[in-house]
Amino acid sequence: MGKKGQLVIGPAGSGKSTYCETIHRYCSEQGRTVHVVNLDPAAEVFNYPVAVDIRDLIKVDDAMDVLHFGPNGGLIYCMEYLLAHSEWLEDAIGDFDDDYLIFDCPGQIELYMHVPMVKALMGMLDRLGYTIASVYVIDSQFVSDPAKFMSANLMCLSAMLQLELPHVSVLSKVDILKAQHGGEEPEFLEDFLSPDPLRLMQKMSSSMDSKFYSLTDAIAGLLDNFSMVSFLPLDITDQDSIDYVLSTIDYAIQYGEDLELNEPAELEDEVDLQDALAAWSRP
Numbered sequence: 001m002g003k004k005g006q007l008v009i010g011p012a013g014s015g016k017s018t019y020c021e022t023i024h025r026y027c028s029e030q031g032r033t034v035h036v037v038n039l040d041p042a043a044e045v046f047n048y049p050v051a052v053d054i055r056d057l058i059k060v061d062d063a064m065d066v067l068h069f070g071p072n073g074g075l076i077y078c079m080e081y082l083l084a085h086s087e088w089l090e091d092a093i094g095d096f097d098d099d100y101l102i103f104d105c106p107g108q109i110e111l112y113m114h115v116p117m118v119k120a121l122m123g124m125l126d127r128l129g130y131t132i133a134s135v136y137v138i139d140s141q142f143v144s145d146p147a148k149f150m151s152a153n154l155m156c157l158s159a160m161l162q163l164e165l166p167h168v169s170v171l172s173k174v175d176i177l178k179a180q181h182g183g184e185e186p187e188f189l190e191d192f193l194s195p196d197p198l199r200l201m202q203k204m205s206s207s208m209d210s211k212f213y214s215l216t217d218a219i220a221g222l223l224d225n226f227s228m229v230s231f232l233p234l235d236i237t238d239q240d241s242i243d244y245v246l247s248t249i250d251y252a253i254q255y256g257e258d259l260e261l262n263e264p265a266e267l268e269d270e271v272d273l274q275d276a277l278a279a280w281s282r283p
């Protein structure tokens, strides 16, 4: 079936580790084996069994105490160190019989936007035969505000272009959003799942300074022209929601093609998105 994986990225506190825990638990319940790899050298608490832990190689405290880095510099140093000792990671992940790995990453988004380490690590996994999807987790609290949502889109797009992996964006904490709206998914959420940036612009126009409006309008036009970003909502209390997110990612990396898994419904946009990204990344 081949080696597969998910690289779980996104801003600090967006729900990456909770996502890994949720997918691990869901897969266990289905009798399916996945292994979670912790790539956060500053992580302290885990609610999933950690199969491989970067902290066995290096901890952020080591870099801070010994080399006097601050927390962010320490993190970058740890990732560089991991890359320089990639044979450690290769050995650590080499023992699994079932090769579906989920990489829980740190929340410093510069790691996926302009610092090349994570991309280089993905290159190493590619050479080992892994097909990896990037899963960009973003807090659904962002979606109540079109301006914040637009900026989240740009962060997401930047990570997509930098990593050049099959990509799925997940809106996390939808259970909280529902609790805030009487137990139902709020209607406005629909506007953000397959966003029409130009329509969102209309919503923003009344509240926005005219100076920034034209810039944001131009960005909305860009996002609209390329239809690059769409989001999957994740309610971790809802099995169907977890299943939909997982099967979409499985489809993106062709996991289970030998098992004849069904194409998830409404996946056309994601497939187009992969084609568009592949076309863009060709020299």
Ligand SMILES: Nc1nc2c(ncn2[C@@H]2O[C@H](COP(=O)(O)OP(=O)(O)OP(=O)(O)O)[C@@H](O)[C@H]2O)c(=O)[nH]1
Binding pocket: 010, 011, 012, 013, 014, 015, 016, 017, 018, 019, 040, 105, 106, 107, 108, 172, 173, 174, 175, 176, 234, 235, 236
């Ligand atoms: N109710 C609810 N809480 C969530 C969900 N996802 C994350 N949280 C909470 O949000 C906080 C941050 O979640 P984490 O999973 O640690 O976020 P993270 O992205 O791994 O954070 P960093 O690794 O520090 O960047 C925790 O208190 C979680 O319990 C969710 O889907 N539902």
Ligand SMILES: [Mg+2]
Binding pocket: 016, 017, 018, 040, 043, 104, 105
């Ligand atoms: Mg985390």
